[in-house]
Amino acid sequence: MKILVCISKVPDTTTKISFTDNDTKFNEDKVQFIVNPYDEWYALVRGLELKEAQGGSVSILSVGGADYDPIIRKALAIGADDAIRINAEPKDAYYTASQIAAFAKDKGYDLILFGKETIDYNGAQVGGMVAELLDLPYVSIASKLEVSDGLARVERDVQAGKEVLEGKLPLVISCAKGMAEQRIPNMRGIMAARTKPLKVEEAAEVEALVGIEKYSLPPAKGDVKLIDPENAEELIDLLHNEAKVI
Amino acid sequence: MSVLVYVNAPEGKIAKAAYEAVYYASKIAEKEGGDVHVVTYGSVSDDSLAELGQYGASKVMVCRELSEENDQKLTAIVAAAREKCGAKVIVFSFDPSGKVVAPRLSAKLKAGLVSGATSVPEIDGARFSIRTNVFSGKAFATYQVETEIKIISLMPNSLKPEKSDKKAEVESLSPSLPEAGLKVVERKRQSGDGIPLPEAELVVSAGRGLKGPENWGIVEELAEALGAATACSRPVSDIGWRPHHEHVGQTGIAIRPNLYIAAGISGAIQHLAGVNNSKTIVVINTDPEAPFFKAADYGIVGDAFEVLPKLTEAVKKFKASN
Numbered sequence A: 001m002k003i004l005v006c007i008s009k010v011p012d013t014t015t016k017i018s019f020t021d022n023d024t025k026f027n028e029d030k031v032q033f034i035v036n037p038y039d040e041w042y043a044l045v046r047g048l049e050l051k052e053a054q055g056g057s058v059s060i061l062s063v064g065g066a067d068y069d070p071i072i073r074k075a076l077a078i079g080a081d082d083a084i085r086i087n088a089e090p091k092d093a094y095y096t097a098s099q100i101a102a103f104a105k106d107k108g109y110d111l112i113l114f115g116k117e118t119i120d121y122n123g124a125q126v127g128g129m130v131a132e133l134l135d136l137p138y139v140s141i142a143s144k145l146e147v148s149d150g151l152a153r154v155e156r157d158v159q160a161g162k163e164v165l166e167g168k169l170p171l172v173i174s175c176a177k178g179m180a181e182q183r184i185p186n187m188r189g190i191m192a193a194r195t196k197p198l199k200v201e202e203a204a205e206v207e208a209l210v211g212i213e214k215y216s217l218p219p220a221k222g223d224v225k226l227i228d229p230e231n232a233e234e235l236i237d238l239l240h241n242e243a244k245v246i
Numbered sequence B: 001m002s003v004l005v006y007v008n009a010p011e012g013k014i015a016k017a018a019y020e021a022v023y024y025a026s027k028i029a030e031k032e033g034g035d036v037h038v039v040t041y042g043s044v045s046d047d048s049l050a051e052l053g054q055y056g057a058s059k060v061m062v063c064r065e066l067s068e069e070n071d072q073k074l075t076a077i078v079a080a081a082r083e084k085c086g087a088k089v090i091v092f093s094f095d096p097s098g099k100v101v102a103p104r105l106s107a108k109l110k111a112g113l114v115s116g117a118t119s120v121p122e123i124d125g126a127r128f129s130i131r132t133n134v135f136s137g138k139a140f141a142t143y144q145v146e147t148e149i150k151i152i153s154l155m156p157n158s159l160k161p162e163k164s165d166k167k168a169e170v171e172s173l174s175p176s177l178p179e180a181g182l183k184v185v186e187r188k189r190q191s192g193d194g195i196p197l198p199e200a201e202l203v204v205s206a207g208r209g210l211k212g213p214e215n216w217g218i219v220e221e222l223a224e225a226l227g228a229a230t231a232c233s234r235p236v237s238d239i240g241w242r243p244h245h246e247h248v249g250q251t252g253i254a255i256r257p258n259l260y261i262a263a264g265i266s267g268a269i270q271h272l273a274g275v276n277n278s279k280t281i282v283v284i285n286t287d288p289e290a291p292f293f294k295a296a297d298y299g300i301v302g303d304a305f306e307v308l309p310k311l312t313e314a315v316k317k318f319k320a321s322n
């Protein structure tokens, strides 16, 4: 099975958020970047498990500048075979998806795996766009994936619970909790990752459809109002009369 | 400008988030003068569809031939409805169904998509900008959509619809549908018939401070008294004290209820990422230094085992006298 896993780079959740250039750019200074957890924990690890059980290959694909290389190496250390970086700023979801689709179009991947969404902008867009651009079926928020004889069985979240879908490969799938368990790279993996192939490719000519005009920070939260544990009724009164939520 | 709304009605029932999306669309349509059209599918009754008029829809197009939530077919029906009504703005709910169809449609129409909108767009000539929450609720971003057709996914619980007594006209839509690559072979309904967490306006949540699954009775009792849904922190669902669909936070679901009550949860940043857009946060924790107090509006430094039952009593008393 030939598997492509698309990974993105996000700031660690504990990052202090600030902006530069008149609040039009995210300030990356001193920010610790990680592989988007959904991409790493669920998409990549499930891809690796399928390869280990059935043979094949797992390739990593990122759209980004050289600043992506450390997170790509991390994915290689966890066990991917090789990686491709499309050398371009990921301007918006459509731009990123178009790059991925242009690359994957004639490569014969059986599965193209994504994370459910990035944890910084929470777009949940790129996977579905790639599916449309390649005219393939798309399962989003998948929590289980089994493949046998070219037929995939995927469980996904829907409004009222879960649904199990069946379809022939190739498929595009966005992965969420339940798919797999996080893997910590070991020393051997980290050493091996240094020499695994990381190919850099030129970007296709594509226009972005949306842009970020400016950022802002929410107003500082006022101090918490403490209520005596013996005085439950006071809290209910405040929730009714002050907060007006009940 | 005319606006088209995609309404998902699984098993014939319209979700609360869909009413919000229709109302939101009417707020956009109002700005420049225009109608709200709805596209939906499946077995939902004509009467329920006509009621979408109360939220601002003037016309509802329903594709009866389609009964499954299929990504490729749904994209085709929304595109056909768009073609028919000429809408320049298409609204989805940012829920599992919207997350499948909106990106596909965006790529198909080359129409810019903004996910998780929390307020009505600002429209000024060619400028069309929409604000969303980013970086786990730690900041806002204002997006500018550059394309002629614009797609917005609305974050559930972002606005409270007001109803009128209008009725929408219902007509059928029968576009040619593509082959489905995927087939539904099994449906698993969420156990229990309580309020689905993403839609809940009131949520009572608990964490490892509750010590064990056998102690959740006091959490459920408060939730029941309030008419709230229940949620939990990640370790609690990981060790199986509570079902996975209750897990909120960065790796679970993100919610924005009017009231979030958290008992025995420390308030780690990954937990806050899923809840800090709640309108009002109440924290109950024995440790006055628990980080959650910094994100809270109201706090009780105390033992959840004593405080929760007292709150339940107080809520019952309040309900009886109101």
Ligand SMILES: Cc1cc2nc3c(=O)[nH]c(=O)nc-3n(C[C@H](O)[C@H](O)[C@H](O)COP(=O)(O)OP(=O)(O)OC[C@H]3O[C@@H](n4cnc5c(N)ncnc54)[C@H](O)[C@@H]3O)c2cc1C
Pocket: A037, B206, B207, B208, B209, B210, B232, B233, B234, B235, B236, B247, B248, B249, B250, B251, B252, B263, B264, B265, B266, B267, B268, B269, B270, B271, B274, B284, B285, B286, B287, B290, B302, B303, B304, B305
């Ligand atoms: C990448 C990543 C993603 C994560 N994603 C999530 C996520 O999505 N959601 C999530 O919740 N977590 C997530 N976590 C875990 C998170 O960091 C915390 O470990 C977790 O939220 C802690 O859960 P807790 O507050 O229930 O438990 P604890 O941290 O153990 O806190 C228990 C709290 O209960 C209090 N307490 C104890 N006894 C009582 C009592 N009798 N009455 C009242 N209070 C009491 C204690 O003072 C303490 O504050 C993630 C972590 C990582 C690294």
Ligand SMILES: Nc1ncnc2c1ncn2[C@@H]1O[C@H](COP(=O)(O)O)[C@@H](O)[C@H]1O
Pocket: A006, A007, A008, A009, A036, A038, A039, A061, A062, A063, A064, A090, A093, A096, A113, A114, A115, A116, A117, A118, A121, A122, A123, A124, A125, A126, A127
């Ligand atoms: N720059 C990128 N390069 C490769 N894959 C990406 C990139 N950005 C996003 N993705 C993938 O698309 C998924 C959804 O991202 P988003 O639509 O931005 O929430 C992520 O979980 C990744 O799997």
